[in-house]
Amino acid sequence: MSIRLYNTLTRRLDPLPEPPGPVRMYICGPTVNARAHIGNARPFVIGMWLRSWLRARGYEAVFVHNITDINDKIYEAAPGASAELAERVTQWYLEDTGAFGLGMPDHLPRASKMVPQIIRFIEQLIERGYAYAVDGDVYFRVALDQDYGQLSGQRPDQVEEQEPNPLKEDPRDFALWKANKPDEDTWWKSPWGRGRPGWHIECSVMAEELLGTEFEIHGGGLDLVFPHHENELAQSRALGHDFARIWAHNGILRFTDEKMSKSLGNVVTTDVALEQSSRETLLLLFLGAHWRKPMDFSEETLAQAAARGDRLREVFRNESVPAEAAVWDRFAAALDDDFNTPEALAVMHEWRDHDLLRRALAVFGLESLAESEEVPVEVVQLAQRRQDARSNGDYTEADRLRGAIADVGWEVRDVPEGFRLVRK
Ligand SMILES: [Zn+2]
Numbered sequence: 001m002s003i004r005l006y007n008t009l010t011r012r013l014d015p016l017p018e019p020p021g022p023v024r025m026y027i028c029g030p031t032v033n034a035r036a037h038i039g040n041a042r043p044f045v046i047g048m049w050l051r052s053w054l055r056a057r058g059y060e061a062v063f064v065h066n067i068t069d070i071n072d073k074i075y076e077a078a079p080g081a082s083a084e085l086a087e088r089v090t091q092w093y094l095e096d097t098g099a100f101g102l103g104m105p106d107h108l109p110r111a112s113k114m115v116p117q118i119i120r121f122i123e124q125l126i127e128r129g130y131a132y133a134v135d136g137d138v139y140f141r142v143a144l145d146q147d148y149g150q151l152s153g154q155r156p157d158q159v160e161e162q163e164p165n166p167l168k169e170d171p172r173d174f175a176l177w178k179a180n181k182p183d184e185d186t187w188w189k190s191p192w193g194r195g196r197p198g199w200h201i202e203c204s205v206m207a208e209e210l211l212g213t214e215f216e217i218h219g220g221g222l223d224l225v226f227p228h229h230e231n232e233l234a235q236s237r238a239l240g241h242d243f244a245r246i247w248a249h250n251g252i253l254r255f256t257d258e259k260m261s262k263s264l265g266n267v268v269t270t271d272v273a274l275e276q277s278s279r280e281t282l283l284l285l286f287l288g289a290h291w292r293k294p295m296d297f298s299e300e301t302l303a304q305a306a307a308r309g310d311r312l313r314e315v316f317r318n319e320s321v322p323a324e325a326a327v328w329d330r331f332a333a334a335l336d337d338d339f340n341t342p343e344a345l346a347v348m349h350e351w352r353d354h355d356l357l358r359r360a361l362a363v364f365g366l367e368s369l370a371e372s373e374e375v376p377v378e379v380v381q382l383a384q385r386r387q388d389a390r391s392n393g394d395y396t397e398a399d400r401l402r403g404a405i406a407d408v409g410w411e412v413r414d415v416p417e418g419f420r421l422v423r424k
Pocket of ligand 1: 028
């Protein structure tokens with residue numbers, strides 16, 4: 001049986017194609033106006049795990065995760081210096097997500113690097129009558145899309161107004177291109193004058209440029225269903241592109257600890273979370289919640305996750321009790337059925353077979369729990385990069401990284417599920 005995922009568009013579990021697929025996946029990344037909080041890391045972590053599981057199941061999987069570095073929020077956050085802010089926050093995001101030790105997505109496109117392609121896409125929409133220019137802006141004609149509202153479950157005639165502007169033909173129309181305003185310090189030349197793309201068209205174009213006009217999975221937080229994803233779908237369909245087949249929306253992370261929010265000002269950024277808890281604890285917190293459900297971040301839930309880590313480590317301090325190979329099927333079935341990680345974790349907690357448990361932990365970047373000593377995240381990152389180099393056939397780089405790992409006192413061993421790090 002193939003893997004099934006819940007699809008917001010069809011409101012049911014839909015199957016992925018049989019392996020090897022391919023499975024092409026686009027998950028909306030951050031708008032880089034401020035350092036990301038730990039909730040913003042959820043789509044990244046889920047995407048990396050899903051790619052890891054798909055590859056373990058024999059799929060060719062590609063993960064694209066964009067950086068929205070042109071956006072109203074960035075202009076507002078840094079008047080006159082938006083590009084510098086976007087660059088700084090992008091680097092923070094790459095550092096923070098890298099510190100989970102899960103490796104990186106295959107592509108991390110930035111909107112600012114795709115403006116010519118975005119302009120071409122908008123020109124095609126205008127040629128087909130789906131868009132119109134007014135006063136340096138360009139808007140999408142929502143009235144022409146019969147299926148508009150399908151993703152977010154709204155009747156087309158009752159869709160709420162977006163981006164109010166008296167010059168629009170219809171209050172529902174949304175911006176594809178926005179004319180440059182005096183306080184906006186970045187702009188690009190276009191057939192409609194100086195300006196910059198709207199948020200939704202950036203993602204349609206980045207997804208199609210890297211994955212093609214039709215691909216298997218489009219993900220992002222539940223808060224993106226409307227208007228962001230509804231508009232992405234409308235734009236791409238208007239050009240006759242099928243776009244994403246399965247729309248996978250993750251639940252929101254909630255800061256439920258009053259004491260914690262008071263001391264930290266309502267949100268905990270990813271770097272602070274990684275300072276206060278180990279990466280294993282944070283990953284086990286994510287693992288214990290179903291990806292579609294909301295999840296609570298508090299001292300209590302962190303303590304529960306840390307306790308799970310202790311229980312798993314304890315297994316490796318005792319004798320291995322071999323299990324029958326068939327028990328792997330229950331673990332696999334949980335992940336194949338809407339990527340049910342809490343169920344998979346419950347199965348893992350029953351195991352005393354070291355090899356089996358290590359293989360399962362490796363799917364989630366948690367193989368370090370099998371080591372008697374905690375492996376520093378920098379060493380895990382080196383081992384990840386070495387694994388990437390090997391899978392790209394770059395053995396010179398792989399050897400160099402093996403040396404770099406040895407220099408800091410660790411030995412990397414290749415095992416069927418990936419790698420093991422052992423103190424030298
Ligand atoms: Zn997006």
